[in-house]
Amino acid sequence: MRTAAHAGSKLMSSWLLFLAVSLISTGNIKASTLHASDKAEARGLSVKAASGSIPPGGVTMVDIAAPDEWPDARVTEVRFLGRPFPVYRTGRNHWFAIVGAGLKVKPGRHSITVKWRRGHASDLTVSALYIKRKKYPEEHLKVSRKMVDFPPKILKRVLADQKAVKDACNRVGREKYWQGPFIWPVKSKVLSPFGLRRFFNGQPRSPHSGVDLRARDGVPIKAPNNGRVALARECYLSGNTVVIDHGGGLFTLYAHLSKVKVRPGQMVKKGDVIGLAGSTGRATGPHLHWGVSLMGMRIDPQQFMALSEKHFSNL
């Protein structure tokens, strides 16, 4: 029995190796992932990412399944890029985790490590997720010196705002508030994409940490899913800013609101109006700056929404 399974997995390996080689020759970068997940299955636990590769700022879902003969199996941790991502059980022998990568991650092969227990035994299953290279577009702007250099008093305020937002997005709770697919906070067009590399007078600024959505002054902004208001603050640069905690290290951020309709600590439901669009703070005109943060890393809202539409219907 053992030998047959072993031979089978060996046959599978050589087939995958062939597939990997043919993919490499056609320039597909997912090749190494296929080989790694095959190894994971041979050990009993199956670990599959919805996409074999993601760009920096990307996000994917990892499905974990234990064989039927392992009713006592428990997945205790999913680690990627050195940090633990919350893992949720969806069935007797099924779990999932949403994993993502910040913009600063190095392209190449990275490990997804799944820690699991069975009875008194515990083990690790390692799978691979490839970070592919992506060159985000650049934008060069000529602005007045006043826009680039802040006087000390303003700089102090900007740094305090940034710390408050960062702290809010780092308060990771295990409880999952979100349910099913996310909805767009406003149905409109993306005016400026995530990751845009901005230069002011030739000097690089931090890349765009969210998307700018077209929204006229006063347009209602909706909570994209259930959650708890983690922050509502008037910031110097991002104006009236709201952060919603959706649980499990997943947060969404709303900036430049003309009016805030929620208070910190308040629970919100998918579709609730959390504020009105505007141009408070430093904005060239009314729009919604929308950010998604996962385990303290800013990820691409458009990619997140694509993942949500495809995979979140039963979660």
Ligand SMILES: [Zn+2]
């Ligand atoms: Zn923006």
